Amino acid sequence: MFFNGIFTKINALFNSYNLDFLKILFLQILFFFSTVSYAQKPVLQFKHLDMSDGFSDNRINRVVQDNNGIIWTATRFGINRYDGEKVSKYALANTKVIYDLKVIGVDGILVATDKGLYSYHKESDRFENYNAEKEESTKSIFTQNIFSISNSNSQNFWIGGSAGNFHYVREDQKNYSFNALDLNASFPNTNIVSIFENQDGGLWLGTSNGEVWNFNLKTKKITPLNGLDNASAINDILVDSLNQLWVASYGNGLYKYDLKSDSLVHYKANAKNGESINNNIVLDLYEGNKQRIFIGTDGGGINLYDPEKNRFTYFKQKSGEWGLSDNSILCFGKGMHNMIFAGTVHGGISYFKDHTNVYNVSPRQLGFGTDKQSSQILEDTEANLWITAGRNGLRKYNTGTGNVEIFIDDKENNSDLGGDIVLSMEEDNKGRIWIGTLRGGLNVYDRNLKKFLIFPEKKNLRSIYVIEKGPNDNIWVGTANGIIVFNEQLDIVKRVNTLTCEGLSDNRITSIYRDAKDEMWVGTENGLNILSGKGKFLRNFSFSKDDIKSLSGNHILSINEGPDLSVYVGTYGFGLNRYSRRGDNFERIGEQEGLQGKIVRGILIDKQKNIWLSTNLGLSRIKDSIIRNFGIQEGIPPFHGGKASLSKSGRIYFAGNEGLSYFKPESLEQDIPKPLVFFTSFKIVEEEGSREINPAVFLNNQESDILKLQPGYSLFTVNFSSSNYFDLEDTEYFYKLEGLNNQWHSLNKRKSLTFSNLAPGDYTLHIAARNDTGELSQQEANIQIKVLPSFFQRKVIQALMLLLIGLMIFFLVRWRNRNIIKQRDKFKKIVAIRTKEVEKEKDRAYKNELELLETERQNELLKQKRLSDELNFKTEELTNSTLRTVHKNNLLVEIKENFIAEGKKDSQNKEFFKNIVEKIEDSLTIDTEWKQFYSIFNQVHAGFIPSLKEEAPSLTDRELRLCALIKLNFPSQQIATLFGISLNSIKVARHRLRKKLNMEEGSSFEDFFEAKGL
Incomplete structure (x- = not known):
């Protein structure tokens, strides 16, 4: 800094x-x-708990997380219990100082104080003086000064006291007390302030005057650790998994003693950076993953010793959400899910994940400023990293030596880097670095000549967002005004834009990718395009609101080809798309599929064929179709303008104002949290009022611990939390209530659940959380619930009521049956009398009905006779009318023939006779008689003509007349006369009519009309 x-x-x-x-x-x-002090520092991201969360004090002397996920802390004002929802505070009677706090066994909590040993009793939800119910002679050891408790995972434990006294407490067995002065006269008359039990049963004792002693339980011998030149009090002792003894002193630094080789190393804060601790007051020690030792100091923050590199790194107080809250670390506490809790003097609790998989080169070493724009990173063929530095040029970083070479724009020098804002980079086949800037043009740096090359188009280009190698060793440069293709001689061979390439969706080029077929995928701010290697337009894609298999958005930021040759396309604000070549469509991948970031700036494929996405919220990995997101809490910041890069060694690099960071993708596999869910409170609202129950009494789920709900309760509220405090705000919860519904239901991020009006019966409530794999954790919380019935809901009462109702129904039925019998006899008599009267009335009505029916029959016969006469009259009238028409037409025909004959004889009046013949022919075609014919015909044969039209719509009016005459059984000769045509013409007309009616060969018109119901 x-x-x-x-x-x-x-x-x-x-x-x-x-x-x-x-x-x-x-x-x-x-x-x-x-670069002389070159170092790569692991990244730790801290979260915090303090008085703003409800704790009694920001000074945390001790902190532990028990096996149920609860956080316990020792403060100057007593013990605090935090369950992720609220802080419960416990005062210890008569105590002034709390020295130690430990989890013993499965769920035991022990507190060492100046007034003895205390233990937590979950039944009464309070701390009481520890009483192992042993003989009276040993009870006094639990009421004296106790400074330390051993880190034992069993129910048995060691405690260190004053004046050389220490004790071994065995559950339900005899206690053992020892005095170091009696075992070895050289032991000083001092307090045992630190105590640590080896895995092999050996015991290490640290004293307040700065000595360390070893006690062998089998031989009952106690011996000092020789060579420890120290007069400062011992704050902590730790034997790590490499069988090395670590000793923390109050003012004289840190000691490491190898128990195998008997070699001693003394670390003090006067060595070079990274070779030792940075503060000589060491307050606490903790062994993390990979044998790393976390060292809490008073003022120097957290020192981390890496045995593999034999170096120290330092984590000091840093402002911001993710920094260490204080430089004075009083204690460490082991948490679940690789978490470590650090209690501080002024900053409450800072806790972090012990993965340290992400390593960082500080921004100071790279010369980065405060510009929060993420970097573009290019690894060249010599494994150097070229890193953009926001608005401050470019850096070449040697990953082996840590050397940094700086490139910035000197406005007076035309041969250096042009433009300080670098947007894109690419290395060509000659090892030259192509560098695109916002306003400084295109740069080409020759690594062999160690200089920037001069070429005609160097200063002419602007807003170069992407550079990509194309076929034939050409370089494609994407700008805000299209694509310029250069050859190896730095000459322009082609310009691709909306004027030269018909079909290109936009000139604002944001991404270019060369696929396995040497086709160039070009992303723009307005769609996605495919061009040939020669720049010829092939096709494009765009968003369609009516097609869910189209692109999710048109602003394209990144493109890459997957292991199965599908193409992944990242957008600005609309997530990721996967293009299937076989289906020729897109699959949209967004928040519903588990992808948190909506802006996808980069796409990588690692050596395990997993897909990594650089998004506005960090990195997201797609592995076996499962998406896992990594953010700031894993040491990976959001990507603003830049993207991550994959090195040839398989590392993923990313950079920004926090410096250069990297990790190996496989190193994140172990960090999948499996949260333990636990209840924090039960609240029941009843008629008498509300009551709250401590969930601790239900942890064992014994029959006597079933949660019982009294009859008439109105509401039952359950609150719960997760043991993974690092992801507490993002944890999703699910529940199911056996006895009501065995299906899991989502609660999203809600940590509360309320029930009302549950029917009496037995239930089991299950609460589970979803981890980063998207699966429900198997470590669920459950509680048995018994809803008690009311007085009338009890089975005995209900049985008695059913019996009473049954008896009442029985007697009611018998009483009703007796009344029915009496009424039936009475009714029989009345019925007999009424039957005779009814029979008389029936006979009289029957006779009247017969007379009425006879009258109606006579009326019906008269009506039928009248209708028949009317029909005969109409038929006769129709026939007569038709015959008159026939007779008239015959006369007209005869007159016409006479006039024709006279016309032939008398040539002088031939024209006169011709006119008369034409008028006669016109008279034969007049339809007045036919209208009268139709009027009478429809009265006789109603519906014939409409039905015939429906059967054969193509019939002409003349053909309909022909059908009517046939229906009236007129002979063909009379029909010919009526139509004024010859008999042969009638035959032809009948033949055509048969075809139009689709009549079968040999059938008559009468049969056809009858078959069709005409």
Whole structure:
């Protein structure tokens, strides 16, 4: 931070005077010195708990997490219990100082104080003086000064007291007390303030005057640790998994004693950075994963010793959400899910995940400023990393030596980097680095010549967002005004834009990718395109609101080809898309599928063929179709403008204002949390009022511990939490209530559940949390619930009531049956009398009905006769009318023939006779008689003509007349006369009519009309 601050101020000073050359020189000198202290620091992200969460004090002397997930702390004002929802406070009677706090066995909590030993009783929810119910002679040891408790995972434990006294407490057996002065006269008359039990049963004792002793339980001998030149009090003792004894002193640094080789190393805060601790007051020790030792200091923060590198790294107080809250670390406590809790003097609890899989090169070493834009990273063929530095140029970082080379724009020098805002980079086949900037043009750096090349288009381009290698060793440069394709000689061979390439969706090029078929996928701000290797447009894709198999958005940021040759496309604000070549469609991958970030700036495929996405919320991994998100709590910040990069060694790199960070993808496999869910409170609202029950009494789920709900309760509320405090806000919960519904129901992130009006009976409530794999954790919380019935809901009462009701129904039925019999006899007599009267009335009505029916029959016969006469009249009238028409037409025909004959004889009046013949022919075609014919015909044969039209819609009016005459059985000769045509024409008309009616061969019109119901 010191160098970083100097760099920021000097940079501003030089910029104000436009002294770019001096700025470059200063930066190079600065980085010469900074790389001397080159180090890669593991990343720890801290979360915090303090008085704002309800704790009694920000000074946390001891902190532990028990096996149920509860956090216990020792403060100056007593014990605090935190369950993720609230803090419960416990005062210890007559105590002034709490020295130690430990979890013993499965769920035992022990507290060492100046007034003896206390233990937590869950039944009464309070701390009481420890009483092992042994003989009276040993009870006094639990009421004296107790300074330390051993880290034993069994029910048995060691405690250290004053004046050399220490004791071994065995559950339900005899206690053993020892005095170090009696065992060895050389033991000083001092307090045993630290005690640690080896895995082999050996016991190490640390004293208040700075000595360390070893006690052998089998031989009952106690011996000092020789060579420990120390007069400061011992704060903590730890024997690690490498069989090394660590001793923390109050002012004289840290000791490491190898129990195998009997070698001693003394670490003090006067060595070079990384070779020792940074503060000599060491307050607590903790062994984490991979044999790393966490060292709590008073003022130096957390020191971390890595045995593999034999180096120390330091984590000090840092402002912000994820920094260490205080530099004075009083204690460490082991948590679930690889968590470590650190109690501080002024900052409450800072807790973090002990994965340290992400390593960091500080921004000071890289010369990064405070610009929060993420970096673009390119690994060249010599394994150097080229890293963009926001608005401050470019860095070349040697991962082996830590050396940094700086490239910034000197406005007076045309042969250096043009433009300080670098947007894109690519290495060509000659090992040259192509560098695209926002406003400084296109740069090509020759690593062999160690200089930037001069070419015609160097300064002409702007907003170069992407550079990609294309076929034939060409370089495709994507800008805000289309694509420019360069060859190896730095000549432009093609320009691709909406004017030269018909079909290209937009000129604002945001991403380019060369696939396995040498086709170029081009992403723009307005859609996705595919071009040939020669720049010819092939096709494009865009978003459609009516097609869920289209792109989710048109603003494309990243493209990459998956292991199965499907193409992954990242968008700005609309998540990820997977293009299937076989189905020729897109699958949208977003929040519903588990992807948290909506802005996908980069897509990587690691060596295990997992897909990594650089998003606005961090990194997301797709493995076996399961998405897992990694964010700031894993040491991975959001990506703003930049993206992660995959090295040839398989590391994933990313950079920004926090420096350069990296990790191995496989190192994150072990960090899948499996949260333990536990109840925090039960609240029952009843008629008498509400009551709250401590869930601790139900942890064993014994029959006597069943939660009982009294009759008439109105509400039952359950509160719960998760043991994974690091992801507490993002934990999703599910529940099922056996006895009501055996299906799991989602509660999202809600940590409370309320029931009402449950029917009497037995239930079991299950609460589970979902881990990062998307599966429900098997470590669920459950509680047996018994809803008691009311007085009338009890089975005995209900049985008696059923019996009473049954008897009442029985007697009621018997009484009713007797009344029915009496009434039946009475009714029989009345019925007999009424029957005779009814029979008389029936006979009289029958006779009247017969007379009425006869009258109606006579009326019906008269009506039928009248209708028959009317029909005959109409038929006769129709026939007569038709015959008159026939007779008239015959006369007209005869007259016409006479006039024709006279016309032939009398040539002088031939024209006169011709006119008369034409008028006669016109008279034969007049339809007046036919209208009268139809009027009478429809009265006789109603419905014939409409039905015939429906049967054969194509019939002409003349054909309908023909059908009517046939229906009236007129002979063909008379029909010919009526139509004024020859008999042969009638035959032809009848033949055509048969075809239109689709009549079968040989059938008559009469049969056809009858078959059709006409």
